[in-house]
Every structure is written in structure tokens, then in C-alpha cells.
Amino acid sequence: MAQPSTLPDDQRALYQAFLDQGLTVWLSRLPAQLEKGLDRRRHGDLPQWEKAVAKLPALPDERRVTLDESTVRVDLDLDDSRRRQCESLLKKLMPWRKGPYSLGGIEIDTEWRSDWKWQRVAPHLASLEGRRVLDVGGGSGYHAWRMAGAGAAFALVIDPSPRFYWQFQAVRHFVGDADGGRTHFLPVGIEDVPDNLGFFDTVFSMGVLYHRPSPLEHLQQLKDALAPGGELVLETLVVEGDERTVMLPGSRYAAMPNVYFLPSSAALCHWLERCGFDNARVVDEGLTTLDEQRATEWMTYQSLADFLDPDDRTRTLEGYPAPRRAVVIADRPR
Numbered sequence: 001m002a003q004p005s006t007l008p009d010d011q012r013a014l015y016q017a018f019l020d021q022g023l024t025v026w027l028s029r030l031p032a033q034l035e036k037g038l039d040r041r042r043h044g045d046l047p048q049w050e051k052a053v054a055k056l057p058a059l060p061d062e063r064r065v066t067l068d069e070s071t072v073r074v075d076l077d078l079d080d081s082r083r084r085q086c087e088s089l090l091k092k093l094m095p096w097r098k099g100p101y102s103l104g105g106i107e108i109d110t111e112w113r114s115d116w117k118w119q120r121v122a123p124h125l126a127s128l129e130g131r132r133v134l135d136v137g138g139g140s141g142y143h144a145w146r147m148a149g150a151g152a153a154f155a156l157v158i159d160p161s162p163r164f165y166w167q168f169q170a171v172r173h174f175v176g177d178a179d180g181g182r183t184h185f186l187p188v189g190i191e192d193v194p195d196n197l198g199f200f201d202t203v204f205s206m207g208v209l210y211h212r213p214s215p216l217e218h219l220q221q222l223k224d225a226l227a228p229g230g231e232l233v234l235e236t237l238v239v240e241g242d243e244r245t246v247m248l249p250g251s252r253y254a255a256m257p258n259v260y261f262l263p264s265s266a267a268l269c270h271w272l273e274r275c276g277f278d279n280a281r282v283v284d285e286g287l288t289t290l291d292e293q294r295a296t297e298w299m300t301y302q303s304l305a306d307f308l309d310p311d312d313r314t315r316t317l318e319g320y321p322a323p324r325r326a327v328v329i330a331d332r333p334r
């Protein structure tokens, strides 16, 4: 295994955190996982993202970092030329989907108002103070910064997207060590978490279940990652109906090619109980609005408005019910 001193900065902190947390089995797999996750052959633009982050200029030590408000914010003094330089480097990492961020006066208005999701989820959580948390499919890491802002002792994002890894590292460059080194990103999928880890106090899976062809297997994997007594926070697309209602769309749903099972929230609770979770409860359910997911200067591709039937906003382009999302919380038995 590479020695911590020979590792790039972005990886050294991750190794150290795994050591500190006693995640020894997983630690032994990190070199292979990082090599695979960041392999330049995975995406033609990957070297460009790497370079953009490496070129971010050194920033003044004095900064104010806010992780407990809607915008993940780093206030520091940047002169105009350095701000322009940072902005053009951050734009090389587009599209920015999950946020918002404000970094040295650069306002990153992301496709999603991820703060709205956090507002729906946060009031229902067991306090994150001092907890070890995993955010499965955490995108650019926006929610993980908010988890650290809510007091998590160790907040780990896993997401197989190397673009999101480099977006996270760009935000890390601005945050510096102001979070006490509690927030980390590993570019892997849920299937790369060691079996029967039994480690995390809270596991989040938000916006992932409907992308999994085997949803019950996904729920089992999430349960295995939790310590006994830990809390699962599941957010996913649902349909209206009772505990026997599930929709499997055709090859596309709202233009997305990789959407599988959309249960009702009652069916989801039933699935969770069948997978051995206790106390499954729906804490929020509602339609996704065009204000929450939309194209912006930082995500210029098509967005939700383009994926709905222009004559009937209650339907997707394919004629399915428009996106509706639920948040369900459940406990791993002790």
C-alpha cells in the first residue's frame, strides 16, 4: 500500500480518516478503489477536471466557512483577477448539479436546490452530533457538508462519478481544514462497500434506489453498512398507491434511461420491513417542483421542465406520473 506521505493531498486525508476510524478492511482496499475510480480512461475529460482543481490558486488562510445554512459558503478575500480565475476553473467542472455553494464570492447556482431536500430530511433525523455517517450516491458532496455542519464526526460520500469527486475536491480547496477534516469522498459505488461492515450510525441513500435494478439488494447493502441500532434515511421516487403498488417504467422515465422500480411509499415501508428494518416511517412525500430542479448558468443542459409533457405537467414525456419523492426513515435492529 502507498505510504501516506507519498499520496496526493486529496487522498492522504482519506487514508488518515479510515485509519482513525479503524476501518481496516476497507482501508486495505482503498488503493485499488481509488485507482479504479479515478482512472483517466473512465472519462475523456477526467484529466481536465484533475488539472482544473490543481490549478486553483492558493487562498488566504483567513476564511469563514458556513456549513449549517442553505448555501455551503466560504467567505474569503479574493481580488477580482483571482476570483475570475477560480470561476473559470470551477466552470470546467460543469455541470454542477447539487448545491448551492458560495465560494469566495462565486455563487454556484446548481441544477438542484439540494438545500430544499435537506430541509425536508433534517428535522426527522436522530441528531447527527458525533455520528459516523455515510452518504451513498452523494453527488458533489453538498449534503455531506451539511451533515458535517450538523455535527457528524465522520461524513463519507461514496459516489462512482469522478466528476463529482473533483467537484468535491474543488469545494474542499475552499473549505480547507475548517470542517476539522470530518468530510470525505470515495469514488466508488455501494457495491464496493465491504460486506457486513456494520459501522455507520446513519446511512443516507437519497436519489439512488430507483437507479438500482435490484432494490431489495440495495436495501440489504445499506443495512449491512449500518451499525446495529443505526438509522437509514432513504429518499427516492415513488408513485401513489398502497403497499402492493410498484411501477417499473419502460426504457425511459422522465428521459432518464436507468430508472427501475418506483414503489408507493407504503410499499417501500413494506420492503424495508421485509429486509429486516424496524420502525419504517414516511416523514415526507411530495411532487418535485420546477423551481427545485432546473437549468442554470452552472448546468446548461435540459432539466425537469424539458422532461415533462408540455401540455400536462402532471405527466412525464413518456406519460408516467410526474416525479414524486418520499423520505422514509427506518432503524437497523440492535
Ligand SMILES: Nc1ncnc2c1ncn2[C@@H]1O[C@H](C[S@+](CC[C@H]([NH3+])C(=O)[O-])CC(=O)[O-])[C@@H](O)[C@H]1O
Pocket: 098, 112, 114, 117, 136, 137, 138, 139, 140, 158, 159, 160, 161, 164, 188, 189, 190, 191, 205, 206, 207, 208, 211, 235
Ligand atoms: N452504484 C452506485 N452506488 C452509489 N451511488 C451511485 C451508484 N450509481 C450511481 N450513483 C450516484 O447516485 C447519484 C444519484 S443523484 C442523487 C444525488 C444526491 N444524493 C441527492 O439526493 O441529491 C439522483 C438525483 O439527481 O436525484 C449520482 O450522483 C450517481 O453518480
